[in-house]
Amino acid sequence: MNFKEIAKRSETGPLTEAKDFLMKSVAANAMRLSKEYDITWDGKTLINLDDDMADRCFQAGRELFINTGVYSMNSSRVVKFSTSEVDDALRFTRSQVAMGQGKDQVCIHHRQVEDARKPFIFCGPFNANVHEDMFVKLNEAFSQEKIVDCLFFPGYLNEVDGQLIRPTSALASRAAILYGQWAREAVRRGGRPGMAIAGHAVMAPGEIACTNEATGLRSTDPRAMVLISELQVDDVTLTRTAYYLAYGCPIYMAFTPLIGGYGGGVPGSSVVAVASFIASIMLGGEIVHMGPQHMKYKQQTNLHSLFLASLANQAVARNSNIIATTSHTTSGRPGSAQYAYEFSALALTAVTSGSNVSGPRPAEPLGNNNVSPLMGKLFAEVAHAAAGMSRDKATPIVEALYAKYKDNLDLETAPKGQPFEELYDLETLTPTLEHQALYDQVKEELVNLGIPLL
Amino acid sequence: MADAERIYEMMKKSIETYDSDAAVAAAELAIAEGLDLLTAVEKGFANPIRELGEAFDRMEVFLPELTLGADAMKAGVAVLEKALNAKGGKLKSKGTVIVGTVEGDIHDIGKSVVATLLQANGYQVHDLGVDIPAPRIIEAAESHNADVIALSALLSTTMLYQRDVIELLKNKGLRDKYFILVGGAPVTQAWADEIGADGFAHDAFEAVLLLDSVKEGWGK
Numbered sequence A: 001m002n003f004k005e006i007a008k009r010s011e012t013g014p015l016t017e018a019k020d021f022l023m024k025s026v027a028a029n030a031m032r033l034s035k036e037y038d039i040t041w042d043g044k045t046l047i048n049l050d051d052d053m054a055d056r057c058f059q060a061g062r063e064l065f066i067n068t069g070v071y072s073m074n075s076s077r078v079v080k081f082s083t084s085e086v087d088d089a090l091r092f093t094r095s096q097v098a099m100g101q102g103k104d105q106v107c108i109h110h111r112q113v114e115d116a117r118k119p120f121i122f123c124g125p126f127n128a129n130v131h132e133d134m135f136v137k138l139n140e141a142f143s144q145e146k147i148v149d150c151l152f153f154p155g156y157l158n159e160v161d162g163q164l165i166r167p168t169s170a171l172a173s174r175a176a177i178l179y180g181q182w183a184r185e186a187v188r189r190g191g192r193p194g195m196a197i198a199g200h201a202v203m204a205p206g207e208i209a210c211t212n213e214a215t216g217l218r219s220t221d222p223r224a225m226v227l228i229s230e231l232q233v234d235d236v237t238l239t240r241t242a243y244y245l246a247y248g249c250p251i252y253m254a255f256t257p258l259i260g261g262y263g264g265g266v267p268g269s270s271v272v273a274v275a276s277f278i279a280s281i282m283l284g285g286e287i288v289h290m291g292p293q294h295m296k297y298k299q300q301t302n303l304h305s306l307f308l309a310s311l312a313n314q315a316v317a318r319n320s321n322i323i324a325t326t327s328h329t330t331s332g333r334p335g336s337a338q339y340a341y342e343f344s345a346l347a348l349t350a351v352t353s354g355s356n357v358s359g360p361r362p363a364e365p366l367g368n369n370n371v372s373p374l375m376g377k378l379f380a381e382v383a384h385a386a387a388g389m390s391r392d393k394a395t396p397i398v399e400a401l402y403a404k405y406k407d408n409l410d411l412e413t414a415p416k417g418q419p420f421e422e423l424y425d426l427e428t429l430t431p432t433l434e435h436q437a438l439y440d441q442v443k444e445e446l447v448n449l450g451i452p453l454l
Numbered sequence B: 001m002a003d004a005e006r007i008y009e010m011m012k013k014s015i016e017t018y019d020s021d022a023a024v025a026a027a028e029l030a031i032a033e034g035l036d037l038l039t040a041v042e043k044g045f046a047n048p049i050r051e052l053g054e055a056f057d058r059m060e061v062f063l064p065e066l067t068l069g070a071d072a073m074k075a076g077v078a079v080l081e082k083a084l085n086a087k088g089g090k091l092k093s094k095g096t097v098i099v100g101t102v103e104g105d106i107h108d109i110g111k112s113v114v115a116t117l118l119q120a121n122g123y124q125v126h127d128l129g130v131d132i133p134a135p136r137i138i139e140a141a142e143s144h145n146a147d148v149i150a151l152s153a154l155l156s157t158t159m160l161y162q163r164d165v166i167e168l169l170k171n172k173g174l175r176d177k178y179f180i181l182v183g184g185a186p187v188t189q190a191w192a193d194e195i196g197a198d199g200f201a202h203d204a205f206e207a208v209l210l211l212d213s214v215k216e217g218w219g220k
Ligand code: B12
Pocket: A127, A128, A129, A156, A200, A203, A226, A227, A228, A229, A230, A255, A256, A258, A293, A295, A296, A298, A299, A362, A363, A364, A365, B104, B105, B106, B107, B108, B109, B110, B111, B113, B114, B150, B151, B152, B153, B154, B155, B156, B157, B181, B182, B183, B184, B185, B186, B200, B201, B202, B203, B204, B205, B207
C-alpha cells in the first residue's frame, strides 16, 4: 500500500473512540473469529503441530484485520483497507530484503515451517538500557560475533552528557545523533564497517536525526517502527515511517500481542497476532517482528507465549511471503544459565515454526548494560541448530528446557545476572573466564538435550 | 429478604455475563422493590466486580472481560446512584482519583487496569488516557476536586514527568491538596521517595490496598 494512502486515511478514516476500537472492533471480533475458525489451545501444548489450525488462524487473522483496520491514535481515526487491498499486499510482499553494505551485506528471507535454511540473526542490546559510557564497547563486542547478521537495537539511552533525556526534547534529538554515531563507530571497531544496524533511537520525531550515510545509520540499515498493541499506530511512528520509506531504509515493523489483553487468551491473541502481521505490511513493513508477550508474566518464554509464537508464525509462514522474526525476552538475566534455557526454548519454537530471530534480552533488565554478547552468540547458535529440525524433534527439547525454568518466571525472583562490564574484560573485550565457563557448561547441556550445536 | 437475595444474584450474574443491560434492569428492579440501595451497590455490584478483578489477576479472564464487567457495573451503579441522589442520599465514594499516563508515554494497559480496579473498589475514577502533559493532569484534578493523582509511566525517560507534575503542583501551591500515587514498570519506591510522591504500588491490587489504608484524611 502506498504510504500516501495511509497518511490520507489516518486523517479521513471513520472517527472512533479508542475504547470502542479496542473493545468493539478488536476484542469482540477476535473472540468471535477465534471461535468461528475453531482456534483452540489445551493449555499444555508447547509447539503447534496442527497445520490446518495454523491455516485457519491465518484466515481468521486476515478477516479480523479486514474488519478492524488500524487505529490512528492521535487523529482517533480508523485506517481501513478493502479485502482486495489486503490480498494484493499479501500477494506482492517481498520474500527477501537485503541490508548492510559491501562485504558486510546480508539478506533476510521468508522462511517456511521446518525450513532447512538458517534463520537470520538480529542480535544486540535490544533496547536494554545502555549507559552512554559503555555504548560503543558493548556494541563492538556484539559486532565481533560473526554469527550475528544485523546489530539489533544498540541500546536505550536514558541520559546523554550526564543529563536525563526528556522524550521529544532537543536532548532526545542529540541522543539520536550520538546513537547513530556510536553504533556506526562500534561496528567499525568490530571490523564490520558495513554491518547492518537495526535502529530505533528515541521516541520522538527527531529520532530520524540518527541518519547519516558517513557517520550514522544509513539507507541500508533497517529502521524499527513499533505498532501499539493492539492494532494501533501513533503519529510519531507514522512520521518516522514516512521519512524512512522515502529514504529507502528497510522497514522493520514490530508489534507485541499482549496475551491476556484485548485479544483475550492464547487463541484470540494468536488471531490478533496474525492480523498485526498483516497490519505491519500494510503500513510499509518489510520485516515483521512479533514479541509474544504475556500480560501477567511480562516476558515471552512462558507456556502461553511459546504456543502463540508457534501458531502465529506457522500461520504466516504457511500462508504468506511475510518475512517474520520473533523477539525473545526472558525472566532470567545474562550471567545465569536460566537465561540460556529460556531463549533456547523460544528459539527452537520460533525457528521450527518458520521465523527468523531477534534478541535475546531480559524482559526486565536491571540497571544499565544488562546484556551479554556471548549469550547472544549462544542464542544465534541455537537458532542455527534449529534450522531443518522438525517440530516433533524440537518439542521434547523445548519441554525439557521449559521444565528447567517454569517455576522461576517471576521477574522479581528470577536470576539477576550481571551487567556487561562484569561479564567481560573491558580492555580485551573478551568474556571473563567465569562467563566463558558458563557458556561452555550450558552449551554442553544443550547438546546433551539434543540440540546439534557443533 | 429472599427477593433481595434474588436481585443481588441478578446483579452478580450481569457482571459475570458482562451484560450492561441486565445490570441496569436489575438495578431498576432493586429500586422498584424498595431495597436498601447502598447495600445493593455493595452486595450486587461491588463484591462480584472484586471477584472478577481477582479472576483477572489469575488470568482466568482477560482484559475485555474485565472491561465489560466494569462497564456493566458502572451502568448498574449509575442507575442506583441516580435514585439515591433523588432521595437526598449519596453513594459513598472512597475518593476521587485522576489517573493518567504521563506525557511522551503511550503505554495504556497497566494504567487502565489500575483505573478499572480502583473503580471496582469504590473510587470515583477519571481516566485521562495516555500522553498527558502535566498541566492537563493538574487542571483535571482541580476541576474534579480530586483527592488522588495517580501517574503511570512505563519508560525510564517518561518517569521524569512524574517528577514534573509534582514540581508544577508545588509551584502552583497545590501540592498538599493531593495524594500522589506513582507506578509503572520502571518506577520504584526509591524513585517515589526521590521525587516526593506520597505512594507507590507495584500493581493495581497493591494500589487499591494502599489507597484504602491511607484514605482517612481526604474523605470529602
Ligand atoms: C506492551 C508494551 C508496549 C506496547 C504498549 C501497548 C499499549 N497499548 O499500552 C507498545 C508496543 C506500543 C510499546 C511501545 C514502546 N515501549 Co513498551 N512495553 C510493553 C511491555 C511489553 C508490557 C507493558 C504492559 O502493558 N504490561 C501489562 C500491564 C498490565 O503491566 P504494567 O504496564 O507494568 O502495569 C502494572 C504495574 O506496572 C502497575 N502500574 C502501571 N501504571 C501504574 C500507575 C500507578 C499509579 C500505579 C500505582 C501502578 C501502576 O499496575 C499495573 C497493573 O498491575 C513492557 C515490558 C514490561 N516488562 O513491562 C514494555 C516496555 C515498558 N516498553 C519499553 C519500550 C522501550 C518501549 C518503546 C520505547 C519501544 C520502542 N523502541 O519503540 C515504545 C515507547 C512508546 C511510547 N512513546 O510510550 C521498555 C521500557 C524500557 C525503559 N528503559 O524504560 C519496556 C520495559 C520493555 C523493555 N524492557 O525494553 N510497549
